[in-house]
Amino acid sequence: MSRESDIRLGTGEAPVAPPQTPKKINWAWLGVIPFFLFAIFFLFLPSATIFIRSFEAPDGSFTFENIISLFTKADIVNAYQASLSISVITALAGAIFGFLLAYAVVLGGLPAGIRTFLTTFSGVASNFAGVPLAFAFIATMGNAGLVTRWMETVLGFDIHATGFTIYNIWGLSIVYMYFQFPLMVLIMAPALDGLRREWREACENLGGSTAHYWRYVAFPILMPTLLGTMILLFGNAFGAYATAYAFAGSFINLVTILIGAQIQGDVLFNPGLGNALALGMIVIMLISMIGYAYMQRRAARWTR
Amino acid sequence: MTTSEKRPMSRRDFLKLSMAAGFSAWLASCAPKAAETGELPVTMSMDDLVAGATKEGELTTIALPHDWANYGEIIETFKSKYNMKVNELDPNAGSADELAAIEANKESRGPQAPDVVDIGVGHTANAMTKGLLGAYKVSTWDSIEMKDPDGYWWAEYYGVLAFEVSKPAIENTPQDWEDLLKPEYKGKVAMAGAVDKSNEAVQTVMAAGLSRSGGDIEKAPEMGLQFWKEMNDAGNFIPVIADIGPISQGETPLAIQWDYLGLANRDKLAGNPEIEVVVPKTGVIAGPYAGGISAYAPHPYAARLWWEFVMSDEGQNLYLKGYAHPIRFNDMASRGVVPQEMLDRLPPAENYAKATFLTVEQLQVANKYIVENWRKVVLGEG
Amino acid sequence: MRDRPPIAPTATVKAIVETPVKTWKRVRKFNLWSWIILGIGLIYFFLPLLATFEFSLRAIKGRYSLEAYRIAFSDPAFFRSFGLSMLWAILTIIITLLLVLPTAYWVHLRLPRLRPAVEFVTLMPFVVPAVVLVFGFIRMYGRYTFMVSIPILLIAGYIVLSLPYMFRAVDAGLRAIDVRTLTEAAQSLGASWPTIIFRVIFPNLRVAILSGVFLTFAIVMGEFTFANLLVWPAFGPYMELLGAKEAYAPQALAVVSFLLTWGSIGLLARIGRGAPGQGQIAGAR
Numbered sequence: 001m002s003r004e005s006d007i008r009l010g011t012g013e014a015p016v017a018p019p020q021t022p023k024k025i026n027w028a029w030l031g032v033i034p035f036f037l038f039a040i041f042f043l044f045l046p047s048a049t050i051f052i053r054s055f056e057a058p059d060g061s062f063t064f065e066n067i068i069s070l071f072t073k074a075d076i077v078n079a080y081q082a083s084l085s086i087s088v089i090t091a092l093a094g095a096i097f098g099f100l101l102a103y104a105v106v107l108g109g110l111p112a113g114i115r116t117f118l119t120t121f122s123g124v125a126s127n128f129a130g131v132p133l134a135f136a137f138i139a140t141m142g143n144a145g146l147v148t149r150w151m152e153t154v155l156g157f158d159i160h161a162t163g164f165t166i167y168n169i170w171g172l173s174i175v176y177m178y179f180q181f182p183l184m185v186l187i188m189a190p191a192l193d194g195l196r197r198e199w200r201e202a203c204e205n206l207g208g209s210t211a212h213y214w215r216y217v218a219f220p221i222l223m224p225t226l227l228g229t230m231i232l233l234f235g236n237a238f239g240a241y242a243t244a245y246a247f248a249g250s251f252i253n254l255v256t257i258l259i260g261a262q263i264q265g266d267v268l269f270n271p272g273l274g275n276a277l278a279l280g281m282i283v284i285m286l287i288s289m290i291g292y293a294y295m296q297r298r299a300a301r302w303t304r
Numbered sequence: 305m306t307t308s309e310k311r312p313m314s315r316r317d318f319l320k321l322s323m324a325a326g327f328s329a330w331l332a333s334c335a336p337k338a339a340e341t342g343e344l345p346v347t348m349s350m351d352d353l354v355a356g357a358t359k360e361g362e363l364t365t366i367a368l369p370h371d372w373a374n375y376g377e378i379i380e381t382f383k384s385k386y387n388m389k390v391n392e393l394d395p396n397a398g399s400a401d402e403l404a405a406i407e408a409n410k411e412s413r414g415p416q417a418p419d420v421v422d423i424g425v426g427h428t429a430n431a432m433t434k435g436l437l438g439a440y441k442v443s444t445w446d447s448i449e450m451k452d453p454d455g456y457w458w459a460e461y462y463g464v465l466a467f468e469v470s471k472p473a474i475e476n477t478p479q480d481w482e483d484l485l486k487p488e489y490k491g492k493v494a495m496a497g498a499v500d501k502s503n504e505a506v507q508t509v510m511a512a513g514l515s516r517s518g519g520d521i522e523k524a525p526e527m528g529l530q531f532w533k534e535m536n537d538a539g540n541f542i543p544v545i546a547d548i549g550p551i552s553q554g555e556t557p558l559a560i561q562w563d564y565l566g567l568a569n570r571d572k573l574a575g576n577p578e579i580e581v582v583v584p585k586t587g588v589i590a591g592p593y594a595g596g597i598s599a600y601a602p603h604p605y606a607a608r609l610w611w612e613f614v615m616s617d618e619g620q621n622l623y624l625k626g627y628a629h630p631i632r633f634n635d636m637a638s639r640g641v642v643p644q645e646m647l648d649r650l651p652p653a654e655n656y657a658k659a660t661f662l663t664v665e666q667l668q669v670a671n672k673y674i675v676e677n678w679r680k681v682v683l684g685e686g
Numbered sequence: 687m688r689d690r691p692p693i694a695p696t697a698t699v700k701a702i703v704e705t706p707v708k709t710w711k712r713v714r715k716f717n718l719w720s721w722i723i724l725g726i727g728l729i730y731f732f733l734p735l736l737a738t739f740e741f742s743l744r745a746i747k748g749r750y751s752l753e754a755y756r757i758a759f760s761d762p763a764f765f766r767s768f769g770l771s772m773l774w775a776i777l778t779i780i781i782t783l784l785l786v787l788p789t790a791y792w793v794h795l796r797l798p799r800l801r802p803a804v805e806f807v808t809l810m811p812f813v814v815p816a817v818v819l820v821f822g823f824i825r826m827y828g829r830y831t832f833m834v835s836i837p838i839l840l841i842a843g844y845i846v847l848s849l850p851y852m853f854r855a856v857d858a859g860l861r862a863i864d865v866r867t868l869t870e871a872a873q874s875l876g877a878s879w880p881t882i883i884f885r886v887i888f889p890n891l892r893v894a895i896l897s898g899v900f901l902t903f904a905i906v907m908g909e910f911t912f913a914n915l916l917v918w919p920a921f922g923p924y925m926e927l928l929g930a931k932e933a934y935a936p937q938a939l940a941v942v943s944f945l946l947t948w949g950s951i952g953l954l955a956r957i958g959r960g961a962p963g964q965g966q967i968a969g970a971r
Contacts, residue, residue: 044810075679132936193893225862232850253679267426394917
């Protein structure tokens with residue numbers, strides 16, 4: 001299963017036991033056991049069916065068809081591509097602008113109240129998704145949306161006559177940003193707090209410019225958190241479903257929508273394929289995690 | 305955080321993992337239990353049913369929104385008539401959700417286990433293969449026009465696909481499928497679901513195809529996809545799911561939905577905006593829904609009593625009140641038990657006379673074709 | 687720093703003297719950019735909300751009115767479900783914190799090789815469809831009535847959903863403060879473990895923990911699938927139900943629930959901030 005392969009990852013060197021007294025190890029393990037027990041009973045075991053049912057044909061027999069079709073059916077391959085693209089795009093763009101926002105309110109010299117305003121707002125906005133979010137954007141930029149109507153009446157400009165439409169992967173990306181930006185802000189704000197003023201001043205006293213500071217001091221320190229948040233954003237977008245469906249369900253082909261169609265829809269019913277698709281997503285997440293873990297180690301290497 | 309991080313997973317985690325693996329194997333070996341012992345006979349007397357149901361006291365339904373074919377009133381009437389409690393699960397569930405709920409709750413028989421289901425006819429095959437339904441023939445069995453011969457499922461009601469037109473956003477009401485291609489409807493036509501998930505959406509493709517093929521069911525899927533390709537290329541088709549939200553907001557002023565849903569929306573919105581429901585002249589496709597009893601129903605008597613009620617003249621007329629055609633309509637009309645005022649509230653009867661009913665096999669073949677080729681043909685994906 | 691006495695201008699002294707002015711100018715420049723970025727962000731965030739609000743005012747044809755709001759508020763189920771969800775949110779927050787905090791702390795401090803495993807656990811909830819998880823719950827635990835009559839499975843589901851966010855928030859916080867040094871310093875001063883954890887580490891993590899708390903709160907308030915399939919009258923299913931049968935009221939409800947959730951989070955922020963003046967030791971600006 002996925003956890004099993006996890007064991008073999010990240011091992012490239014001979015194991016080196018960190019010097020620890022047995023008593024300390026006991027305490028530490030005690031601290032993490034509840035977490036893993038919970039994960040096993042309420043995450044891994046219930047999801048074990050994903051793995052099992054991936055090999056189930058519609059009539060109940062064992063088959064590899066589902067797994068094979070993940071790589072061969074054009075629909076499915078396209079869906080994975082689309083899901084990956086939108087996840088990467090929104091993770092990157094979300095990280096960049098989210099970071100800028102977090103910087104603006106934490107270190108950018110804005111009044112302190114604005115920080116609270118933005119972080120509490122981000123708390124809500126990070127979960128504003130699904131039908132309400134899709135509706136909000138349709139009501140803003142759709143054919144009958146607020147901004148569209150405003151542009152027509154005030155500017156005399158019919159944006160949709162030019163063939164412009166928000167109902168594609170770019171439009172959906174813009175919608176996804178609504179919960180990606182706030183997530184970045186919420187996680188990065190405390191991390192930016194950790195950038196001590198003394199470091200900045202020391203850098204300047206040594207003659208370093210702003211660029212120097214960022215390149216050699218701030219970003220290296222922030223990089224582990226930045227990476228961690230980016231993979232969070234990636235996962236967030238990768239697993240999103242309700243928003244995409246309500247927004248442009250018939251046009252946009254994402255893996256989550258395919259899964260929904262197979263296990264919850266009114267037309268198709270191949271839960272084996274649905275589970276295989278989910279398994280594929282888990283594998284992709286795993287692979288992303290490997291890459292991320294590698295980058296993490298490199299980034300955090302010098303901090304101790 | 306250097307070399308120690310690359311150390312392989314410790315013994316402890318391996319133990320946890322093998323435990324998890326063992327558990328999974330055990331789970332996999334859990335075969336579905338046999339159907340309940342003491343199955344009820346296929347026909348029963350009303351007295352037995354009422355007695356048994358009163359003892360059970362409760363019925364669990366699923367996927368019955370109150371404004372869908374007047375289920376709200378049907379449930380209330382059932383409650384008061386037989387003094388029963390009704391536990392309503394997930395009104396927004398789709399057919400697959402309903403079957404999944406039966407399956408997942410096989411052992412538990414708790415409050416999340418549905419007694420009765422209302423699924424798309426296309427899903428009856430699934431339900432039968434997995435043995436999720438129990439057999440029962442209601443007293444009005446003979447006049448039901450679409451059913452499984454052994455009594456595992458039967459159609460309850462049907463509607464036809466119609467154009468739900470918002471005025472004044474749409475000045476000229478389209479009368480038939482080909483009208484939808486006119487440039488005045490650019491960016492205005494939407495379906496009620498995504499093609500691969502919603503039966504309503506797939507039937508929309510099929511209906512357009514039937515219109516083009518002149519009633520040839522075999523050719524309809526292909527021609528339907530061609531029609532929607534043209535709609536997409538012309539920019540008339542937008543991918544927003546046409547729900548009451550986008551309809552009232554104005555983004556989907558021309559929605560294609562089941563007529564009873566459109567008419568219910570018209571009443572609900574009460575002129576804000578004004579809705580007109582038009583059944584197309586050609587390509588009229590009927591969408592029956594099938595009812596069944598869960599093989600693992602916690603309240604088997606109540607479930608059967610429910611169906612006796614719903615399939616009776618009284619129950620069927622309640623469907624009609626919600627603008628849905630009861631499946632026993634012809635029988636009831638010939639006996640004169642359909643109130644005239646109800647007939648008057650429906651769209652003209654001539655349109656319904658042309659309605660095409662697909663058999664389960666035809667439905668499955670058509671669905672498969674449409675879903676598999678949707679992206680290729682209409683969206684031009686490889 | 688600007689009031690330095692005049693000294694013979696050597697190169698270094700020049701640099702020192704010039705620095706304050708440069709910093710000042712830089713702060714000014716950042717300020718402008720900060721306002722611009724903030725402005726763009728605010729426009730992006732509030733336009734869709736405005737559009738939803740504008741639509742919710744259109745319940746009565748031809749003029750703006752609060753009719754949709756009246757309908758939304760006249761339903762007692764609204765307050766009931768909102769209150770229940772709030773209660774469950776707080777429960778979820780407490781239990782998730784209890785699970786995540788020690789784990790994050792120990793992984794950071796003593797068990798760094800467990801990091802990949804922990805991170806994988808926290809990323810799994812994104813790719814396991816909620817439907818599959820719920821049905822897994824029902825299949826595995828549905829036969830135990832106590833699991834079904836009290837919302838154990840529901841809360842467990844909520845916890846699973848919030849794990850990614852809570853862990854990431856706490857982890858970010860732990861990175862921002864020097865956990866190792868703080869722990870060693872406290873230990874060398876003779877502090878016991880509880881003292882270290884509760885009086886040294888956690889106060890410095892407060893802001894990060896709050897981020898995780900906000901995220902979890904919002905998740906639980908808006909969650910639909912678990913509450914729906916496990917049949918609990920939470921706010922999510924209520925919103926869905928209303929959205930399916932009403933027009934205009936759901937959008938009014940969306941606006942109201944947004945504001946209410948925002949207000950609740952603001953309250954949590956106030957509570958979490960604790961007494962004024964109790965700043966962070968490490969990582970303080």
